[in-house]
Amino acid sequence: MEEKLSKVAQSLKPSPIQELSHLAQRCNAINLAEGFPDFPTPSEFKQAAISAINSDFNQYRHVQGICDHLAKDIKQRHGLHVNPLTDIAICCGQSEAFAAAVFATINPGDEVLLFEPVYETYEACITMAGGIPVYVKLDPPHWTLDLDRFLKSFTVRTKAVVLNSPHNPTGKVFTADELDAIAEACCKMDCLAITDEVYEHITYDMDKYVSLASLPGMQQRTIITSSLSKTFCVTGWRIGWAVASAPIASAIRNIHVKLTDSAPAPFQEAALTALISPPEYFETLRKDYKEKRDYIVRILLGVGLQIHFVPQGSFFVFAELPENCPLSDMEFVAELIKKAGVAAVPGCTFFRTKLSHKELSQSGQDYQKRYIRFAFCKSSATLSSAEQKMADIVDSEGYLQLY
Numbered sequence: 001m002e003e004k005l006s007k008v009a010q011s012l013k014p015s016p017i018q019e020l021s022h023l024a025q026r027c028n029a030i031n032l033a034e035g036f037p038d039f040p041t042p043s044e045f046k047q048a049a050i051s052a053i054n055s056d057f058n059q060y061r062h063v064q065g066i067c068d069h070l071a072k073d074i075k076q077r078h079g080l081h082v083n084p085l086t087d088i089a090i091c092c093g094q095s096e097a098f099a100a101a102v103f104a105t106i107n108p109g110d111e112v113l114l115f116e117p118v119y120e121t122y123e124a125c126i127t128m129a130g131g132i133p134v135y136v137k138l139d140p141p142h143w144t145l146d147l148d149r150f151l152k153s154f155t156v157r158t159k160a161v162v163l164n165s166p167h168n169p170t171g172k173v174f175t176a177d178e179l180d181a182i183a184e185a186c187c188k189m190d191c192l193a194i195t196d197e198v199y200e201h202i203t204y205d206m207d208k209y210v211s212l213a214s215l216p217g218m219q220q221r222t223i224i225t226s227s228l229s230k231t232f233c234v235t236g237w238r239i240g241w242a243v244a245s246a247p248i249a250s251a252i253r254n255i256h257v258k259l260t261d262s263a264p265a266p267f268q269e270a271a272l273t274a275l276i277s278p279p280e281y282f283e284t285l286r287k288d289y290k291e292k293r294d295y296i297v298r299i300l301l302g303v304g305l306q307i308h309f310v311p312q313g314s315f316f317v318f319a320e321l322p323e324n325c326p327l328s329d330m331e332f333v334a335e336l337i338k339k340a341g342v343a344a345v346p347g348c349t350f351f352r353t354k355l356s357h358k359e360l361s362q363s364g365q366d367y368q369k370r371y372i373r374f375a376f377c378k379s380s381a382t383l384s385s386a387e388q389k390m391a392d393i394v395d396s397e398g399y400l401q402l403y
Ligand SMILES: Cc1ncc(COP(=O)(O)O)c(C=O)c1O
Pocket: 035, 092, 093, 094, 095, 096, 119, 164, 167, 168, 196, 198, 226, 227, 228, 229, 235, 239, 240
């Protein structure tokens, strides 16, 4: 029956990391691959969800209090005026908010700029809408945006730029100059921006997180998407949102209603408890993740991996293979699972374009096969067992004995 599948369904192949996931399960490996916490959700959030269920908030529902809170928060943090009645759509996680934002704005043939390396799900949504993903490479080792390359990627068909900052998989937070350049280009080319800000509260070593929407001329042309998932340790609750100008937010809401009707009712109610967390909650979140970041960076450097870019946000580190390592990222991860019992994600999954001959000869190596993403949203016990397991197979020169 495969011939009955749509072209989009046929194009969505299982990723090679699924095989590595099975290997990791068979080897009972410690999971530093997936981007969700393995420690408990704060008990007051869980209690709020339980009590919402017991209070019979169990039917289709729109909880306006979420929009009211988000509007206040966006005013306070970014200085933007958002109308809570018209400019916000509550969705099932950032994932659905992003998909609905794409379906609301992208026509077949429209081009959408994405920065590479890239979080995997954007491409599928754009393709499902008939849009064309156009990749703009960020340059290693600091994943900098080459302005010239970025500007040359625009055509008359460019409809939107997707910006994920803090960035998965690198942990990069786009600089003020980069944000200015993106904003300026969007205004000049009359393009939309769709931002993915799920890691907005997980940043390190910086005074203030800046949303692209707060730059001059950007609020009207930006669709902010974000969610509770990462900030409140509730990736399974599936509560997210899109914030946009009223006509776009209304289109996103219509699409959301057609797709899923409403986000889970009891978790929307419980979201109110999470969202009004005091400032100390957010400070502790950043402090705890900073400690975990520093710890994993020490662990990985200690076993010979190279880290030229220490993450400034998110809970991922994109580490480079040891200089003389003959293995590809896929081979390295397979060996790491088999010999050390630790799972991570091969970096090649975040690259969608091949390097040109010129780029290959300039860098001397195919850097797209030389990175591994480690997730550090894990308990201290998990991180320290990963450290122990890797330390057990380190040779006298301080490298993992994988090859
Ligand atoms: C960059 C990024 N965006 C979105 C998501 C998914 O967010 P949600 O759980 O709100 O759908 C993830 C999850 O890993 C992510 O890394």
